[in-house]
Amino acid sequence: MTLRERLRQKISAAFYHHGLLCASYPVPIILFTSASILTCCYPLLRLPLPGTGPVEFTTAVRGYASPSHNPLGDPVERPDWYRGPPVAYIQQVLVKAAVSPWGSNLLPVDAFRPPLGQVFTLLEEIRNHVHSDSSGVQSLEHLCLQVTDLLPGLRRMQTVLPEHGCLLVSPGNYWQNQQELFDSDPDLLKTVQKHEPKGLHTSATLRDLLFGVPGKHTGVSHYSKKRVVTYTITIALSTYDAGFLGSLRARLKQLHPSANCSLGEEHMVHVHFKEEIGIAELIPLVTTYIILFAYIYFSTRKIDMVKSKWGLALAAVVTVLSSLLMSVGLCTLFGLTPTLNGGEIFPYLVVVIGLENVLVLTKSVVSTPVDLEVKLRIAQGLSNESWSIMKNMATELCIILIGYFTLVPAIQEFCLFAVVGLVSDFFLQMFFFTTVLSIDIRRMELADLNRRLPAEAGLPPPKPGPLRPREAPPPPRPSPHTITLQTPAFRNLRLPKRLRVVYFLARTRLAQRIIMVGTVIWIGILVYTDPAGLRTYLAAQVSEQSHLGDPGGGGGQPPHLGGMAPVFPGGDPAKALSVLPAREATPLPENQSQRHLAPGRVQEQPRGPPAATQVPWGAEDEEGWRRLSFRHWPSLFSYYNITLAKRYISILPVIPVTLHLGPQEAPETPRHPQDARLPPDPIPKFSSPDLQAADLTLYKVAALGLAAGVLLVLLLFCLYRVLCPRNYGQNGVSHGRRRRGDLPCDDYGYSPPVSEISPLLLRGHSMDIECLASDGMLLASCCLAGQIRVWDAQTGDYYSPQRGASWDGAGGACDPESLGCEGRDPCVGGDSASEDEGGGFPFRRHAPPLRPPLFTDQPDLTPLIDTNFDSRLPPSSVHAAPPRGAAFDYGGLVERAYTEHEPPSRSPVEAPDRGFACGPPPAAEWEGSVWAMELRGNLIAAGRSSGKLQLWDAVEGSLRCSNEEGASGITALAFLNNRIVAARLDGSLDFFTVELNKPPGLLQYRGAPGRGSMPPSPCYSSDDLISCQLTRSVLCAHQKPITVLRAAAGRVVTGSQDHTVRVYRLDDSCCLFTLQGHSGAITAIYIDETMVLASGGQDGAICLWDVLTGSRVSHVYGHRGDVTSLVCTNTCVISSGLDDLICIWDRSTGIKLYSIQQEVGCGDSLGVISDSLLVTGGQGCVSFWDLNFGDLLQTVYLGQTSDGQGVRQLLVLDNAAIVCDFGSELSLVYVPSVLEKLD
Amino acid sequence: MSRTLTAMADSTPGGYGSEPGPRPAPGPYISAVTNRTTNLVIRGAMLFSVGVFLALVLNLLQVQRNVTLFPPDVISSIFSSAWWVPPCCGTASALIGLLYPCIDSRLGEPHRFKREWSSVMRCVAVFVGINHASAKVDFANNVQLSLTLAALSVGLWWSFDRSRSGFSLGVVIALLATLATQLLVYNGVFQYTSPDFLYIRSWLPCIFFAGVITMGNIGRQLALYEHKVALEKTHQD
16 A cells, blocks of 8 residues: 555656646657657658558569468568469450451451451450370360359349359450351440440440450551450460460461560569448448547547647547557568558557546646746646556556457467557647647736736736737727728637537638548559559650660651650660550651651551551550459459459460451451441541540530539529528628628628618717616716707607707806807707607606697797707807807706897897806816716716706706815715715715605796706796705715726615725615625726625726625626726626626626727626627627527617727616617617517 | 347437436426426426437448448438337337436435436447447457447446436336347248347447446436426426
8 A cells, every 4th residue: 555655746747847847848748749649750761651452563484383371581672462372364465456458348247257256266266276295195174264053133243254164355246256156246346335334434345355456556446546356365374384384475466476575574463452442341430430420520629728728639539549559650660560451450540549537637637826926836636646647558468468368369470569558648638738738827827817907007918929819909090981890810700619619611712621631642653653643644755755765766766746645664766666556646747757657547658568567566465454344353253252352363474376367368358248238437537426426425414414414503592591591601682781791791701681770860969968867768978068858768769869859068168168168059059959868758658648838828939949050059059158159058948038039149139137156257167078967767877077066857958956064076876766875076976855745736847947056046947846966975986086986776885996896775875785805996896786795996807796695706807997887687797897898707607708999998898788798889889699599680780881989888778779879979779680580 | 139229229229418408498398397287298308319310320320230331221221120129218218318317306305427418428428339340340249249238238337327226227117128029030020131130239238238227327317307407496486
């Protein structure tokens, strides 16, 4: 036990040091590992490439003996398959026969009927050939490969293929090797054609098998121009008897000498065939691979809590794969050649080696304390798991060793690979993967660090470079009128990870490119190494070049012949050049030496040359079998159920036979009567219709294939259209405000679903809008100029901007300086007094019957509406600084309208009449701008910088009450039930109560408006007398100015610059808790009716609190710089910061789900419409997001020409409308589709 | 041979779990899954399909053993066995897959060793590998074959199960299945094509045992999965 403990400690210590090492020097270690992987994989280069093509090996005929099973001598020279006797020796007798000279009395049939007829005599000769020497008498019957039945599926071939005897095939088989049948055959071609399979066949056809040369080279057709018939007699021998073959060769040559033939007889070629993979073998293989991928998938899915999950998963897979490669490489290096099928055992090897260790490592490292240094984390994680890793490894090695002692060769080999693989896998895990993990962890920490740094702490992370946070670079400001939703980095941020990966792949076409390149390389290598391929061709070319350079050989050669000469090995150049049978290249001039003349057109040469030159022999005849399909021999043998897979055949040098048939002999061979009826040769110099026919079939097939392809594409397209009715990639209907090119996801070909959302623009403010407040029915806005306007939130379209019920409530209106400096246009403020609004609202809010009396009672106000702009603008622009301010209030205006029943003349006249708030205009007395505003019922509470709290009637625009008890500016207001809470700049908190006093009777509405701070006299349209009393004032609520104030659920929560949050009870203004936890001023607070309290501070931290106990629930660092706004939903917290990021956090765990990059300056404009819909503002637009996935749903552009004004404030109304400021305008956006979605 | 193999496979249900069970889609689906009978039916159906699939594939693997280069009809050899073999495999695998978690809960010792899908995948892969080896590797004699296979099967159990109940259940079912196959052979329902009679008999129990372990693993994983869903649901409530 103690030993075990000690061992354990030692191992743990070793791992600890190793982890330190890895994390300290990541780059050198990765380089070292890569180098060692490459070194170990180097021996793999010598292994053959996977492919099913046959492999060849050439030996000399002379002194050939069948190789023994146990190779001795140098193994380098012989391939390892070259052991034991071959399946068969193939002896081909290549017959070229021509009728020459061609007589005019000959029919086209005569070109091949007599030559074919000769096959029977040749066959006779071969069959009867007997060679006798000292060892005895040898005949073909003894030596040839005896075959039995054909496969049962090949009954129809029974008549043509030999059964129960020698495997000897020739064209004579078509006629059962009987001359009589041949003679009585009316149409030879038809007989030949009869056995051809229908359709397109890639493998060997019967015609190829019997003729032994490719179909188009046989010359058996009516239109053959050469009139040379070529065919072979193929004999399969089971034993090699040099004497017999030699005598057969000599005999045939003697009988039919080939004068110009110089085919080599020195080499025999052994062809080794690989195993062909059938479907039956493929299915289990595919199954194992699917299981393998499922295993890898389920394993890598467990990697978590790291910076780049995919990167680590890739590293894990790379570790396993390269360890396998290393194991194979090492085994080959030490002389153990793999005999198992690599593709088959590979999945099992991966499974045996496994990804477990890697996952365990990751998990262990990730679970170490986060605040440690990276090095130490890695080291600790490693040493924590060291014991289990070692134990597992030992167990696996034991199991494999047990497998090794089963003494079954295949299993032993597997185990050997597995052991080496395990060891190298361990090595790679320790060096490669650990290092990658340390890099990853470091990246994550840096990212965390950046996130945590407060804004003032400076941006640059300790290590710049690739570790820069993704959200770092602010996108360049777009020019006005173009809305670009920024830079790929920005886009990446809000897409889910899986989509990002997919998009990345799609964008770069990475997978396709890799596959393509791989395929091209593979094909290239195959082509290069193919025995009939490029290499031989190149070699031939080189030798050819050397011939041309030889002055004695091809000196007088026309250069084009040399260039176009086919492949042939070095030999006598003269002979080689006489060999271009198929060439119809430029006919050589007559004065060319006869020697060089290519006798391509036999019939054109009248009589002169001797017959010997008429039948061309060339280098390509020497190994004519190469032109056959590489499945020629396997298919021939497979008919007799002999497989060539993993075996080889030996092809002996061909025996050339030349037959010359004089024109007088040709007719002697009995013609069939029907031959004469065949049409005469149709103009031979036209093109050969036979070839044409072949070409035509090719064309037909190609055309059919093309048509089928087009049809398929069309079909798929239709299917796609049916299944995906949305037009993703299309430009679709061009849309007024939407510009597709600017949509955030456009370069992925996806544009969000189009639905008509048209924002309503509410115009009227002259300056930028500062405050927004709404109670669901009404909407109040206040601009920098101090104007307050009220809109109907329900029917945004109800108010045209000109007719909107707006009024100027600015106390500063009376101040001439402020007027001038604020550039306020009084006419804009006083433009309208629509009684629809004035009356309509109360009507809707109160009882319907009220309406008629209201309206009948009222004077005609329409003149107020239309006249003001035309008439007022000039004066207003002129009068920059009238003594008493040009502004007037709507209430006063209306009153005047009521009194005078005429449009009032403006500023100078009204000046004394107006202005409840201000007396004469000393600058010190101005009321200040509106800093906070709240709207409840139809009362607007406005807090001013001067410390004044004013209550306005939203409908009538009259000041109902004003309270000046505080001197310090009101920074925040909360209006709940009948309470108003005002937070002041000096940190005090005032609680007001609004009391509604029923007046005894309806007072005259012409009562003089109150002046100064006195509550206004009873109003005409309101029943209530409103008073606002300070109930309690908490003087030192905070040490520093209160920045945020929120009230809900009977609580008032304040946040201040003194880093604390306080919770008060609304009823008795008693301080319940002081919440401490921020290290900066509080900038944002969220509380709702469910008592969720969240606060954000200048330090970028977000805290969630339990309002009941005052304890901190969670604490996250979310932003660089201030947190500007906070919203909670049931499941998540949404925060925005000065860094223009919107972060979405999981509420329960405090984990950041994702973040959205906002436009510069629009950081805090966000709202939540429902639990799943987020609205954010942008440059001249608002965007809707799916909160659960971070997908952009839609972007709505606010202006026709979005001039790049940012949406800085955004308010969500109850009816799923949103209001946002848009420069000096307000925009009311209804979200009908969203409503549908919510339903 | 193929018939014997498929006959054998009828109680060597392997698990192929590329479909990793029902995904936890929120909503009515969960309630359907947590419903006990529905749950059972779903699990049974999945195990059944896995069993059928593996029976077909492994059968093919065995057919391959003396397949020629050009078999006359490759595709039909997939279905070369009798029609009743795959359904039998499926049923047996469903039974075993349901039996294992049931017995675990009865014994009151829940299986805790390596309960994750990647491990299950590994187990399935090893099982297929054992079949592959038995089909492809040429052994010198039957004793060697059966010893190797037995070692491999026990290794499978040790690597992925390690529970006594699993082992005993596996042994019992393997013996029963071998007996049943023998009975079927004696009654002439089918017969071994291979001349060496001992060959089949020597490795049938091992393959059976490995199959039972594999199937039990899948069944346990599925049960665990649905157990989790149920837990979540109660949590939410």
